[in-house]
Amino acid sequence: IGEGEFFHRPSATYLYSFAGRTHVIFRSLRGKVSRVVLRAGGRKTEMRPKAHGGLFEYFEAVLSGEGPIEYSFLIESEGKTSEYGPFNAEPYRSETPEWVFERVFYQIMPDRFERGLPGTPRGEAFQSEEFHGGDLAGIIKRLGHLEELGVNALYLTPIFESMTYHRYDVTDYFSIDRKLGGWGIFRELVRELKKRDIRLIPDGVFHHTSFFHPYFQDLIARGNESDYKDFYRVTGFPVVSDEFLEVLRSKTSPREKHQRLKEIGWNYESFYSVWLMPRLNHDSQEVRRFIGEVMEYWLERGADGWRLDVAHGVPPELWREMRKAMPEEAYLVGEVMDDPRPWVPDAFHGTMNYPLYELILRFFVEGEIDAGEFLNGLELLSIHLGPAEYAMYNFLDNHDTERFLDLVGDGRRYLCALAFLMTYKGIPSIFYGDEIGLRGRLDGGLSAGRASMVWDRGKWDTEIFETTKRLIRLRRKSRALQLGEFVPVRFQGRTMIYERVLGDERVRVEIRYSMEPEDCAFHVTTS
Numbered sequence: 001i002g003e004g005e006f007f008h009r010p011s012a013t014y015l016y017s018f019a020g021r022t023h024v025i026f027r028s029l030r031g032k033v034s035r036v037v038l039r040a041g042g043r044k045t046e047m048r049p050k051a052h053g054g055l056f057e058y059f060e061a062v063l064s065g066e067g068p069i070e071y072s073f074l075i076e077s078e079g080k081t082s083e084y085g086p087f088n089a090e091p092y093r094s095e096t097p098e099w100v101f102e103r104v105f106y107q108i109m110p111d112r113f114e115r116g117l118p119g120t121p122r123g124e125a126f127q128s129e130e131f132h133g134g135d136l137a138g139i140i141k142r143l144g145h146l147e148e149l150g151v152n153a154l155y156l157t158p159i160f161e162s163m164t165y166h167r168y169d170v171t172d173y174f175s176i177d178r179k180l181g182g183w184g185i186f187r188e189l190v191r192e193l194k195k196r197d198i199r200l201i202p203d204g205v206f207h208h209t210s211f212f213h214p215y216f217q218d219l220i221a222r223g224n225e226s227d228y229k230d231f232y233r234v235t236g237f238p239v240v241s242d243e244f245l246e247v248l249r250s251k252t253s254p255r256e257k258h259q260r261l262k263e264i265g266w267n268y269e270s271f272y273s274v275w276l277m278p279r280l281n282h283d284s285q286e287v288r289r290f291i292g293e294v295m296e297y298w299l300e301r302g303a304d305g306w307r308l309d310v311a312h313g314v315p316p317e318l319w320r321e322m323r324k325a326m327p328e329e330a331y332l333v334g335e336v337m338d339d340p341r342p343w344v345p346d347a348f349h350g351t352m353n354y355p356l357y358e359l360i361l362r363f364f365v366e367g368e369i370d371a372g373e374f375l376n377g378l379e380l381l382s383i384h385l386g387p388a389e390y391a392m393y394n395f396l397d398n399h400d401t402e403r404f405l406d407l408v409g410d411g412r413r414y415l416c417a418l419a420f421l422m423t424y425k426g427i428p429s430i431f432y433g434d435e436i437g438l439r440g441r442l443d444g445g446l447s448a449g450r451a452s453m454v455w456d457r458g459k460w461d462t463e464i465f466e467t468t469k470r471l472i473r474l475r476r477k478s479r480a481l482q483l484g485e486f487v488p489v490r491f492q493g494r495t496m497i498y499e500r501v502l503g504d505e506r507v508r509v510e511i512r513y514s515m516e517p518e519d520c521a522f523h524v525t526t527s
């Protein structure tokens with residue numbers, strides 16, 4: 001075997017320490033190597049074939065202990081053994097704040113959760129683009145529910161001043177939307193969360209602002225003369241025509257207005273061609289300063305980190321800059337929908353784990369891959385993520401997807417997938433309502449899963465609720481589930497058996513999955 005047919009480099013992906021152990025990864029062209037042995041500290045360790053993808057296959061050895069090591073590889077190929085190395089290196093160390101690992105997140109879209117203040121009337125229980133009237137006081141009122149469930153971190157979709165129910169169109173980044181209860185209620189929420197050791201991450205929308213943000217309004221009014229000319233990505237002047245503004249002010253229905261505005265067009269870049277969301281110019285130093293300022297402002301006022309919206313639409317180096325400027329204790333999660341590699345571990349501690357979600361869909365929902373292929377997918381992702389996989393934000397659904405229960409159509413299949421999520425590497429999360437079997441609608445669309453929470457216990461699915469609580473408890477008390485090594489035991493057909501191992505603690509997970517609900521079961525044993 002010649003050099004170029006295999007590869008290793010002491011980088012974050014190929015050599016890292018985590019929770020008292022060191023992972024060493026070796027890559028070769030597929031089918032070239034029959035065996036790889038790691039020689040380190042006077043000992044030989046057989047490397048486990050971990051995953052294959054495209055041209056390559058990957059081997060892994062996990063050694064106990066952290067700290068600098070000297071090592072080399074003994075590569076067996078076509079009956080010959082050659083040695084590659086030695087390397088002398090300090091393994092990469094995760095910089096994720098420790099508090100993150102012991103968390104189970106709960107995600108709330110405030111408008112759809114609970115109303116605590118008298119005010120906006122509730123809309124219908126099922127989809128409409130209307131305000132349902134939920135607010136922060138409603139969340140405070142229901143903190144007992146979060147405690148009963150056992151979650152200990154909260155991700156809130158945007159809460160800053162804006163004009164829609166989802167609030168991704170921010171008009172003031174320094175104030176809490178009044179409809180949510182304003183500043184006073186936010187302070188109370190923070191106090192109540194701290195009392196219960198529930199951490200909080202808000203949603204930072206820094207890819208775009210609202211059309212109605214004062215900076216953008218200034219740009220519309222003053223055009224080329226505006227101080228905010230470089231804040232946005234203007235493609236021509238005037239930014240919008242008089243006709244555009246007339247239609248905007250007219251009393252036509254929102255749908256019709258949207259259509260008319262689209263026809264007229266505008267001279268700025270925006271999120272997915274949505275006129276309401278003009279894109280910020282991330283090359284501008286002033287924009288960067290502004291983003292940093294907002295992020296710090298809320299960290300100083302009770303936030304423990306950020307979920308960063310449309311992170312993949314902003315250059316990675318901007319996020320690296322932010323990461324350096326923020327306190328080390330802040331957990332930063334980017335919304336990245338495709339390949340996470342440019343983003344972790346140095347721009348974000350983790351990203352919203354869409355690659356894992358895709359695999360989960362293929363195995364648990366579509367049944368298009370078997371357990372063996374599912375495992376290979378997991379292991380390949382593990383290679384791509386390195387130590388960041390323990391800090392990824394894992395989910396079965398969120399406010400942009402359909403409810404997982406709607407997708408599988410049945411509580412038992414749902415719970416098997418949840419058992420996987422709660423026992424796998426990465427930070428598990430629950431989207432409000434999943435724990436009671438809340439359903440959305442089945443005809444798709446971005447807001448398919450945004451129905452209002454149901455508080456009438458008589459309407460809850462008690463099996464889902466009780467099992468969810470049990471799984472969260474299990475996760476929270478087991479350091480092995482939070483930090484342990486993932487050891488596959490058997491992945492065959494639709495059955496998967498694996499262990500999570502940390503020191504003396506060993507948790508064994510058996511999931512017997514089936515597309516038939518009555519044949520689905522899981523079992524977790526701790527020793």
Ligand code: ARE
Nearest residue numbers: 166168205271274277309310311335337399400445446447
């Ligand atoms: C609303 C309606 C939509 C309508 C749209 C346009 O709900 O039905 O089509 O308006 O009129 C927020 C709101 C949405 C709102 C949207 C626009 O929550 O309800 O839509 O603003 O006003 C892409 C992005 C990804 C983004 C998703 C939604 O890459 O970053 O789309 N996710 C974040 C948030 C959203 C939020 C925004 C961004 C905007 O989590 O909630 O939307 O701030 C493939 C592609 C992805 C694409 C995905 C869409 O997977 O690869 O790139 O994601 O499809 O599902």
